[in-house]
Amino acid sequence: MDEMVLQMRDIKLENRLNKALAEGHHVWVIGDVHGYANVLTSLIEKLALGPNDHVVLLGDMIDRGPNSCGVIDIVRDNSNIHSIKGNHEDMMIRAYEEINKRCAGVDIVVWATNGGTTTTDSFEKKFGDEAGDAMGEVTMWMRQLPSQIVLDNYRLVHAGYAPDLDMDFQTDGEMLSIRGEFHKHDAPVDSARQVIFGHTATHAIKTAAGISGEKGEPFPSPVLLDDERPAWIAMETGACQGLRHNPTLTAYDLQSTEFRCVRVFGG
Numbered sequence: 001m002d003e004m005v006l007q008m009r010d011i012k013l014e015n016r017l018n019k020a021l022a023e024g025h026h027v028w029v030i031g032d033v034h035g036y037a038n039v040l041t042s043l044i045e046k047l048a049l050g051p052n053d054h055v056v057l058l059g060d061m062i063d064r065g066p067n068s069c070g071v072i073d074i075v076r077d078n079s080n081i082h083s084i085k086g087n088h089e090d091m092m093i094r095a096y097e098e099i100n101k102r103c104a105g106v107d108i109v110v111w112a113t114n115g116g117t118t119t120t121d122s123f124e125k126k127f128g129d130e131a132g133d134a135m136g137e138v139t140m141w142m143r144q145l146p147s148q149i150v151l152d153n154y155r156l157v158h159a160g161y162a163p164d165l166d167m168d169f170q171t172d173g174e175m176l177s178i179r180g181e182f183h184k185h186d187a188p189v190d191s192a193r194q195v196i197f198g199h200t201a202t203h204a205i206k207t208a209a210g211i212s213g214e215k216g217e218p219f220p221s222p223v224l225l226d227d228e229r230p231a232w233i234a235m236e237t238g239a240c241q242g243l244r245h246n247p248t249l250t251a252y253d254l255q256s257t258e259f260r261c262v263r264v265f266g267g
């Protein structure tokens, strides 16, 4: 198969978001939610969305927090709330490929030991004996989620891009999982577009100059685009992390460049 085929895009959604931005509406991008449906609900309330505003989640809707099922419901029940695919959705999809083939393989173990059991628990709470079928249906929906959203001035992606690969040849292997190579790159990967991404907690990122983000705060790259915007903005402010990491869910508005956040432990 041609590698370019593997890039999941949703051109209709990209056109809708470009149009919303051109017409002056808000497009809020939110980092990894990881099952904290209540925190996501609080943050969305804070955004006071108008009928033409949009929200895009950067993937990793599920695993670790108490209500992954609820996060998926929020995205699927609202036509102006969208999500791209994260490595945790990818893990669940792979686990279900094994479950469907009745083979207990490594992908089930990988998912279960990376928070998958919390997702299963949340589905059992809502669906009881029908949980397996409900999760199977959800993975079919997850399969068609885009791996990235490419807008006129932005790229939204879960983890980042491999700096040494042409943009057209990036696969899910890079876009859903990359860390250091992308964070440390000292030139923009796309000179026209700011990359908005999650996946790695901002305080765990290290740039080429050895700079890291603050716990619970978004982290703009010190590398600048020609138009002086930071080359990327890191959005994984650790909603699923412990108290000492200042767990926070953050939203960034592509229209106004304003940030809004909810602290998981208040304050």
Ligand SMILES: [Mn+2]
Residues within 6 Å of the ligand: 032, 060, 086, 087, 088, 158, 198, 199, 200
């Ligand atoms: Mn991730």
